[in-house]
Amino acid sequence: DIQMTQSPSTLSASVGDRVTITCRASQNIGNWLAWYQQKPGKAPRLLIYEASSLESGVPSRFSGSGSGTEFTLTISSLQPDDFATYFCQQYKSNSLTFGGGTKVEIK
Amino acid sequence: EVQLVESGGGLIQPGGSLRLSCAASGFTVSTNYMNWVRQAPGKGLEWVSVIHVGGSTYYTDSVNGRFTISRDNSKNTLFLQMNSLRADDTAVYYCARDAGGGSTSQGYFDLWGRGTLVTVSS
Numbered sequence: 001d002i003q004m005t006q007s008p009s010t011l012s013a014s015v016g017d018r019v020t021i022t023c024r025a026s027q028n029i030g031n032w033l034a035w036y037q038q039k040p041g042k043a044p045r046l047l048i049y050e051a052s053s054l055e056s057g058v059p060s061r062f063s064g065s066g067s068g069t070e071f072t073l074t075i076s077s078l079q080p081d082d083f084a085t086y087f088c089q090q091y092k093s094n095s096l097t098f099g100g101g102t103k104v105e106i107k
Numbered sequence: 108e109v110q111l112v113e114s115g116g117g118l119i120q121p122g123g124s125l126r127l128s129c130a131a132s133g134f135t136v137s138t139n140y141m142n143w144v145r146q147a148p149g150k151g152l153e154w155v156s157v158i159h160v161g162g163s164t165y166y167t168d169s170v171n172g173r174f175t176i177s178r179d180n181s182k183n184t185l186f187l188q189m190n191s192l193r194a195d196d197t198a199v200y201y202c203a204r205d206a207g208g209g210s211t212s213q214g215y216f217d218l219w220g221r222g223t224l225v226t227v228s229s
Contacts, residue, residue, distance in 0.1 A: 032214065042221060043111075044220075045219070046217050047133070049206065049215050055217070069121025087152055088194060091213065095154070095167065096154040097154070098152040098154070099151060100151040101152075
């Protein structure tokens with residue numbers, strides 16, 4: 001299976017900060033990467049697909065970049081609603097795998 | 108409203124069986140690739156199973172032979188039959204819709220339910 005490694009596992013930030021989360025794949029996955037946001041007790045929400053395509057309805061402060069084995073999710077100006085856990089997921093392989101998650105906390 | 112609502116979780120002893128349901132509204136389960144994804148307490152997400160539009164099914168290795176994914180088109184509902192449950196099956200189980208819209212599988216998920224908790228313990 002393709003292993004997905006996210007860093008950091010926890011991130012403390014303030015409203016208005018620029019936040020960057022990294023996701024690394026154990027092998028080349030091209031652009032076959034998605035990002036999700038998850039809040040406690042709620043359904044995960046798709047943010048980004050194909051590494052950099054913004055899902056409909058997702059605020060433009062979210063952006064994704066990267067290809068191959070290294071990817072980033074950036075929140076340009078952190079808003080109160082953005083405090084949550086973020087996961088990456090590869091879909092290059094039929095055996096879909098996720099990163100361990102990055103929890104964005106209030107500083 | 109387009110949504111997925113899971114049910115059927117609970118406390119079950121090791122070796123027991125449980126059937127999870129995922130009721131869909133606002134779209135048709137049978138014309139979409141549908142998945143189960145789980146999350147053990149304090150852990151990341153793990154893909155469990157998929158059912159294709161054509162009915163083909165696939166599983167992650169750790170549940171293959173123990174879990175069965177199916178759907179009831181008349182009820183617009185997805186199921187996961189879980190047998191021979193083990194402690195490491197303890198997790199919140201989510202159903203999730205593939206973003207491909209039914210024509211093909213994209214491999215990522217554009218709609219998720221809130222999940223149902225399965226606890227395997229004696």
